[in-house]
Amino acid sequence: MVALPPAELQPAAQVDAPPGLDNLRSRRHLFVGRASELDLLDAALDDQAGAVVQAVHGLGGIGKSTLAAHWAATRAHGCAPVRWIEADSRAGVQQGLADLATALQPALASALPVEKLAERALQWLATHTGWLLILDNVNDPADIATLTDGLTTGRLLITSRLATTWHHATNLVRLDVLGPDESLDLLTRIATSAGPRDLDGTADLCAELGHLPLAIEQAAAYLVENQLTTPTPRAYLDLIAQHPADMYRDAVVGTAPERTIARIWHLTLDRITALHRPAADLLRTLAWYAPDHIPTTLLNDLADPPARNKAIGLLTAYSMISRDPGTGTVAIHRLVQALARTADPQDPHRQPHDIARARDHATQQLVRALPDDETPKSWPAWRALVPHVDALIDHALPETDTDTTADLVHRVGGFLRNQGAGPRVITYAQRALSAYQRVLGTNHLVTLNARIRLAYAYQAAGDLDKAIALFEQTLVDRLAAKDTPSPDAPGDRTNLAASYEWAGDHLRRAMALHAYANGGAGHLEQAVRLHERILATRQQELGDSHPATLASRSNLADAYRASGDAQRAASLDQQTLAHCLREVGEDHPLTTLIRHKLAGIHTPWP
Template sequence: MSGDNARVIQLPPEALLPAAEVDAPPGLDDLPVRPGPFVGRTRELDCLDAVLTASGQVVVQAVAGLGGIGKSTLAAHWAATRARGHAPIRWISADSPAGVQQGLADLATALQPALAQALPLEALAERASQWLATHTGWLLILDNVNDPADIAPLLARATTGRILITSRLATAWHHATTVVRLDVLDPAESLDLLTRTLTAHGPRDLDGAADLCAELGHLPLAIEQVAAYLAQNPLTTPRAYLHLLSQYPADMYRQGAATTPAERTIARIWRLTLDRLTALQPLAADLLCVLAWYAPENIPATVLDGLAGPPALNHAIGLLNAYSMITADPASDTLAVHRLVQALARTPDPDDPHRTPAAIDQARNQAATQLSEACPAWNVPAAWPTWRTLLAHIDALTGHAAEATDTDTTANIHDHTGAFLDNQGQTARAISYFQRALTSRVRVLGADHPHTLSSRNNLAYAYRHAGDLGRAIELWERDLTHSVRVLGADHRGTLTSRLNLAGAYEEAGDLGRAIPLYEQNLAAMMRVLGADHPDTLTASSNLAGGYRSAGDLGRAIPLYEQNLAAMMRVLSADHPDTLTSRNNLADAYREAGDLGRAGPLFERNLEARLRVLGADHPDTLTSRNNLAGAYEAAGDLGRAIPLFEQTFEDRLRVLGANHPSTLTSRGNLAGAYEAAGDLGRAIPLFEQTFEDRLRVLGANHPDTLTSRGILAGAYLSAGDPDRAIPLNEETLEDRLRVLGADHPSTLTSRNNLAGAYQEAGDLGRAIPLFEQTLEDTVRVLGPHHPSTLSSRLNLAGAYEAAGDPGRAIPLYEQILADMTRVLGTGHPVTVEVRLMLAAAFASRDGGAEQP
């Protein structure tokens, strides 16, 4: 060299050898030191072992996966323990072209230290490339490759030896012999990793360790970071750390132990990836923050429709998938995101440009908008599979988002989800969604907004379906008051509120308040909407139902007949409301004992629903169930039982084992078996129905109480009053507490208990209960209600069984007069009562037959 500052370097002769003639001295391996235990990964290690180096060829393998998944740890462990015969083993941090160049220069220097003083960095890197191209047996680990272009020149020249690549990129290694896609640890392995680190210096309190691993999504880096933190904080247990994580997520995600490099924390690793993604496609980072609010797996790609134009959206999804931030499954058209990535992306951090509080709020609201637009109609069976897919993501959004952040959009999601769940018989879950929707709408829109009134109405319906009529009535009374004040007495919303309240009164057995409301509503609808308006026709049907509940079939049946004729004229013979009206009339005929008119209507309705709605529609299944019931009432069990069996099987398949309609079908089938005298098949079905309702609906639901009473009746039919009586006593006690003393179902329970006492021969307890039941039924339902007639008949039978025909005969006479007036002289029940009266006369008169 020349010049004033020239420096003369004297190289030894061996430094001037061609690269092909330079042998690698021993001790050139430079694997990084990886402190801490290594667990699991047997399959992945075996996969790296499986590729044998063919003579004269380079073997390229890639380990790909999410940042923090353990790619570098796996590569280092494999190279240190299983890279048989490879020398030298060199580790290059290949996250940039400069990093690759520096790693090659370091290899050249390690091979010939004297060159470090003689050649610039570029020449040293070139010297190493020449050496790799002319030697075999070496192993080169290119760690954390961000861009395949950064290592392309090296791969093109290094044609022998073995190269192992680690990268977050999962889809760029088409030339690699093997690509190992690294996933999280399994639960046992992640717990082992945490436990080994935490107990390295002595025993520790491990309470909550498994839960903590699950919360961290079994991500190795997260487990290591948390274990190091806990190791240096001996007073903090895994359970306590979970609490800290829930209270201060942003702080905990970026904190490791004192010795944890800042760049190795979870938050820092993923921020670097998001920086790169944002530079390539800004939408990618925004999209990840939206996906963070859903469940981690099986996210339908269609949820993202409309978020951006298809080219930009596809590019963003592709980048996230390529960098292992999400996993795309083309077979199911779904996406998955690691739960810890989601948790971090949902956590605001003012120091992270991707996670500012404003960005988090925007992503959450966008996630809600996307879900809202993806939700189909809740009452269309064809849409139910979509709902079942979306439910997990609606649950996740609802659980992650604080109630105070809810908007009208989220309230809309909650309302529609509640309606779907209620329709599916998951009433408890429905109530929680309706409650959240109502709370949000009161806060966002005010108590008097129409959407708020709608939410209150929905919640009341769910309470009613859950059997909590007390809360349902309270809400509907409040809703009606609001509607009258805000909308006016004749507004359609007010009329609907009044109708709902009347229905709740009817179900609670308070017909004295229900029927006047039905009558008031019908008059108002005829005045406001006209006699032929569909809502008016519905109000007419509801009033007929009120009359029927009151036992007044004389007013109910003509009104049902009139309603059906109007429905057919206004809406058509096959309209769903017409089919409902025909069903109601058929059921009223059945209750009146007019099976000759009931059966054909049920048959016609089933045929129409099969044709219009299809065999699997819930309304079609209801029609088949009702027709089976009509056949059973007519004593035609040969036709009833196969229909009940088919309906039960179809509901099990279409609606699921826990749907209330499925449970009803099982109970109906059991009742038909009982009617056929087949208690061996009936009782197990009754028992299963009761157990399922207890589990699904709860101990206090009216259907559960009904099931217990029916099961008690079956035990009694089987001659087992010892099992029947405790069940009847329990049912009466529960109905008194849940429904009140005057509810028709409570009166039924008291009657059933009296019957069980009579069957057991305990007339001393039976007769007072029958007397009390008759007195209450006359007071609550009236002297001519069917339940009143049944109570009078039961009391007469008890008097006769007690040898007191003198008190039985007047009751039989009164019942016969009522039955003749209501059902006619030829009705089977009327005929049966006439025979009972004759037997009572015979008993009183010593066998003399009465006319």
């Protein structure tokens, strides 16, 4: 046993802190923005009664440690000593306290074990004021309970990815991403640290990285190190698009491997998965949706309600997602999404089969969530889901589409068409047709129907040549498949008779388009007759109030107007407007279109 000088044996309360005890971590990173967060940390200076406990929480890579170090080094908090403790484990906390004890009394280092040194530090903290401990990267509040529950003096500043466990904190600072101007400033300052360079694409790169500080620093450091091969931020964007797994995972020389976004979130998911594996499955599913306003109804079939709720709670607690109780939606950072849907065989959380399963699950959830009708009362539900369908088809490769994907984009494309969405309708119709052709075959009736939907989309966009070609080719292919029952035929009519009727309706549409395109009295009279037949057919099969029938009435009015019978056209439009107001409502695009026509503003309805 080591004998201690008498001075080292005095009670902790009688030990004064010598100068130079601070061990604040090096502030290597540039600091931008965060004025409001710094002010929040300052605000606790006004409350000096008892211990002051503050917690800064947020997503891994958001800059919590950087904020804490900058505040402690630059603000007038008046605390001494300032001690930094790596608090990601119970052992780390204990070692940090032991280091404080030996810093106060160096002779204790060889006389007491770590446990006793930590106890000595706690005794000193409890009997002194004015000190500041920064407990960095706390993963479990239990690891720091002896500090948060047992001390009544001094100041604790906690940084953690945990968002929901700091009820005892004097104030809680939620750290979000940088603003666009701030992230632009950060990337520019690092990227040009070695001299001037071409900054083409800087704003686009910051947006792609979701203004996440660590990702901005990682990208900027890569640009500095690889100036010859990656001369601009736009070149870095191209690398992310072509090699996302490598770019998210690899660090530049001089950067610790764990200081990349892939590694940081890997460690978080290790912990989450150990607690509840379905949470990782949920995160991979969320990766395929739009980042904001994700309805929790899309998560209903993830697991039984308790397991689903636990998964949502864990991801929220670790700042991987955020919840908006007022709207019943969740949000997720776009870079977390990008990583979660990028396969990497080296990462157990991003195995290709798990990512493919999550993509298919996200698709199925969207199909189940689609409303059963397109009446105005269902429009809010449709509109809430469309951004998430947009995101899915944007991120999923067409060759991975299944029949479920095809059904999804086919139905949503139909809704967008009836909403007058223009070019997006063509995108959806093309995607649905491509998927059906690959999954079901070129001449399957469902594929042919998808081709007709694309023809209507071209017609609505004014591309009559493409519309007519598709209508006519589909007629040929449809008649070639005449022995197959038509799922679109009314009632129980099938086979040849139904095939000819189905094809005839679309042939009449093609001929009507020819008439409009070519002009001339004969063609226009033919168009009027064809539209009259189309309207009669739809009235018989669908009823006089069906939206498709109303659209046919509008098209017939257009044919009357084109042939010179403006009075008859206006009369039919007036009748159709009354039907629309009664059946589909004032806000329906067809209602608006007919009103425009009656006001002399003509836009053809598909």
